[in-house]
Amino acid sequence: MTVTEKEVSRQILQLSGANANLCIRCGRCTAACPVAGQMDQKPHRFASLLLHGQADTLLRSNSIWLCLSCMACSERCPRGVDPARLVEGVRQYAVRPRGMAHFSPDQVPDVVDDEMPQQALMAALRKYRK
Amino acid sequence: MKQYSYFPGCTLKEKARELDLYARQCAEKLGFSLQELPQWQCCGAVYPMASDEIAPKLSAVRALEKARQQGQDLITVCAACHHVIKRVNDDMKQGGDIADRANRYLGFDTPYEGQTKVVHYLEVLRDEIGFDAIRARVEKPLTGEKIGAYYGCMLLRPSGVMQFDDPESPSVLENLLAALGADPVEFPMRNECCGGYRVVDDAQAAGHTARRVIENALKNGVEELVTACPLCRYNLKKVAGGQIRVSYFTEVLARALGLLKEGGINA
């Protein structure tokens, strides 16, 4: 049985633990985001797209890979939506089925150098795959 | 001498040894000591935000519970470890499903409910030692050094949980630098992201984010940046191109307290 996009959206909202329905689409999160300029779906769209059952748009977006989890959006959201959690929810939904992992341990030798802290790899493995 | 249960974290044991060594030496000189937790495990580097995550939080819960057994506050120096442990502690305090399941899985004699106080080294300097006492111990004041404090994300946000400093206008590092005799330089991008873990996926893109911070610091006359985060330091150093030195706050602290010998760590 295929899961409908509406159901996927609902699951992501639940997984995120964010308060999407408080969003007033004010755009403060997008204004705060250091990488919004390069995102094809800006942070302020996440709540409404998910509430309207349009998770696929977000799952296909580059935004979930560009996000730095810097929490600037959540800090500056006037409604306590916690949009960083919405981005994380979509990202987790994307990486949990193995097929969509965005980064593989096989790539590690290509990216490390002598100075890169373990913290970087650990974080990337947590964020980009399951 | 007040003792803290100390969670050094993986990065401090490897690539960021200076951060660890200076932290211990400076603590002794300032009258507190760091007692390393036995058998700590990696904090996971990022706080698992999804509402169903338990497994990646367990190492933090174990560390918190050990500190409770020792009856001591849990201190961290690395901004990322501090972030993860403080947020997991908050989850345990809030209770609910995740806390219940973590407790059931770990099977402590008494459930862990967030009793341990989690403190960052900088908070201890500010709230327990005090900047006046630090100023009094300075042997080599950093006179005339234009140092910019780079806070990044992890210490400050989300401010509701971290409660570290004013998230938009922090001051603890500037006040520390002033106590050490330096000329702290406030620059607008001191609490903007350095590019974080994205450096692993796309070093160029992360470099772009880090460069914005460096350029902003340069424009404001910063000659050296200090940070508490190994990943921030790595990202910033990579693009600083020798124009700005990027150090751990513990390095400049050790320098001012006269704990550095020529040519490196006075171990």
Ligand code: SF4
């Ligand atoms: S800042 Fe908050 S309320 Fe405003 S658009 Fe973003 S998520 Fe919605």
Ligand code: SF4
């Ligand atoms: S957490 Fe992600 S979406 Fe939010 S401001 Fe930071 S980079 Fe942008």
